[in-house]
Amino acid sequence: MKVLIIGRGGREHSLVRKFAESPQVTQLYAAPGNAGMKQQAECLAISETDHEGLVAFAKENEIDLTFVGPENPLLEGLVDQFQAAELTVFGPSKAAALIEGSKHFAKQIMDKYSIPTADYQAFTAADKAEAYIRKKGAPIVIKADGLAAGKGVVVAETVDQAVDAVEDMLLDKQFGDASTEIVVEEFLQGEEFSLMAFVHGENVYPMVTAKDHKRAFEGDQGPNTGGMGAFAPAQQLPEASYDYAVEAILKKTASALVTEGRTFTGILYAGLIQTDAGPKVIEFNARFGDPETQVVLPLLENDLDQVLLDVLTDKDPQLKWSNQSCAGVVVASQGYPGSYQKEVPLPNWAEDGEVFAVHAGTKEMNGRYVSDGGRVLLFGAKAEQLSTALQKVNDALGVFDSNNDFFYRRDIGRSSIVSSNQDVD
The missing domain is CATH 3.90.600.10 (Phosphoribosylglycinamide synthetase, C-terminal domain)
Structure with a gap:
């Protein structure tokens, strides 16, 4: 089997490492890949943004399975183009990937289908956002609506910090088009964890939980980052909370996207927080988390290629996880x-x-x-x-x-x- 992994980061290197374990995989390609991937995959001089080049390579080289790692190509419709070319690809369509591409859209889905999350309001006008913040008080969370490389979230401990974040995003366009709209939401207290699943329509196969550390410095100090470390499984999460998160969040969201005409195939990532009222959603991603992937995939005992092929053909992959x-x-x-x-x-x-x-x-x-x-x-x-x-x-x-x-x-x-x-x- 020939497998193509699209992307260049740590998540994609982890995918290369995992695919390389399978005896069914005879050739691995990474586009464009990075220096570490060269040990197990042939790195291609094709960027994630070169959709036509990627499709052409997959067709010419008779690639059996393509996995799209990063969020940007997903939101730009790369999966749709692979599907139009009748190529086997694992990842969500452009329409389904909006669950990550717009925080406001994700909140609307959660509201409509009663998926537990923090109370919120969305704004495009700074003065209205600031008035809402002064009414609600702090701590409070400010989020850029679109993609901001994991940095578009400010947990403001004071009203002044929140107002500064609003002005940075809406007035100073700190994150460009990603912050033309913002979401201001309730601060939730509790232990955060990540839960990812292989999804195809209404079929949801959850993974082990993981715990990411977003702040740059020790003691959870400093600015938010894309992630400074992780471990899996997340410690001390009650089994009932895990089951609730799978049923009331992952499965309910997958079903909602089918109902909305945005059927999801790929990795659905739920960033969750364990509150006194149970797990609630902080954010959704439409792909593997980074660095959670690096600690979750080593615990998966199945061959990844077979898991993906089973999911795509509506077969239960019978996931097996290490106890380590x-x-x-x-x-x-x-x-x-x-x-x-x-x-x-x-x-x-x-x-x-x-x-x-x-x-x-x-x-x-x-x-x-x-x-x-x-x-x-x-x-x-x-x-x-x-x-x-x-x-x-x-x-x-x-x-x-x-x-x-x-x-x-x-x-x-x-x-x-x-x-x-x-x-x-």
């Missing part, structure tokens, strides 16, 4: 999520079979890896206990400790370890 925990910590360029330097040489590290490295923003120059993005690498490991997995990762990350060009969080998963009474250094 998997943890991953992101190494980022100094300055991220703001401005940062590229082409900074990376220290050498050794993969010993226990710790794996997922490349996100790297490239090769003069025979060595250099940085090529804000989030550069993720080091991950599996173990029977989360604390053991994290200890392995943190030991491996020691090669970055004397390097001021990069940083990473040393507290990923620590609160969960402490609350579950695991040993932690």
Whole structure:
């Protein structure tokens, strides 16, 4: 089987690694891929934005299965173009991907179909948004309606911070077209977790939960990022809450999209929070989360290609999951999520079979890896206990400790370890 993975980040490298485990996969291609993927896939000089080039390559090379990783090509209709060319592709249509592309649209779906989420209002006028904020008070959450690379959310602890965020987004166009409309929503208190599922129409096959860490710095301080580390499964989530999230959120949303004429096929990602009233939706994504993918896929014991083919043909893939925990910590360029330097040489590290490295923003120059993005690498490991997995990762990350060009969080998963009474250094 020939498989094409579209994308260039850590999520796509994780997909390459997973597909490479299958004896059915004879050839892997990544478009455009990154330096780390070259070990297992042929990287193509075709951008995610070159839809015609991607379709032409898939047809000419008789690709059996294409997986679209990033959100932008999904929202630009790449899956629709593959389907029009009668190519087998896994991912949502442009119409279905709007569940991620517009936070206001997602909120309208949740309102209409009674899917639990925070109270909200959407605004295009700054003065009306500010009046609403002053009425509601703080803490309160401000979100750009469209895609903002995981940075378009401000959790404002004061009214003044919220007003500043509104003006940044609506008046100063901080996120361009993505912030021509904003969603202002109730701040929810509780433990956040992620739940993803393989979806085809009303068929929903949930994965294990994961916990992402969005803030740049330790102690959940600093600006929001695309994610600084994750672990799976999320600790101490009651089984009843998991079941409720699957039935009342994932399955209900999939069914709602069918009813709305936006049938969803692909990975439906629910960013959730466990409140006193049960799980509620913070956001939806129309693809694998990053960095959650890097810690969820290593726990999947099935061959990924067979899972996707089963889902596409309405067969239950009979998902099997390891009982271990998997943890991953992101190494980022100094300055991220703001401005940062590229082409900074990376220290050498050794993969010993226990710790794996997922490349996100790297490239090769003069025979060595250099940085090529804000989030550069993720080091991950599996173990029977989360604390053991994290200890392995943190030991491996020691090669970055004397390097001021990069940083990473040393507290990923620590609160969960402490609350579950695991040993932690």
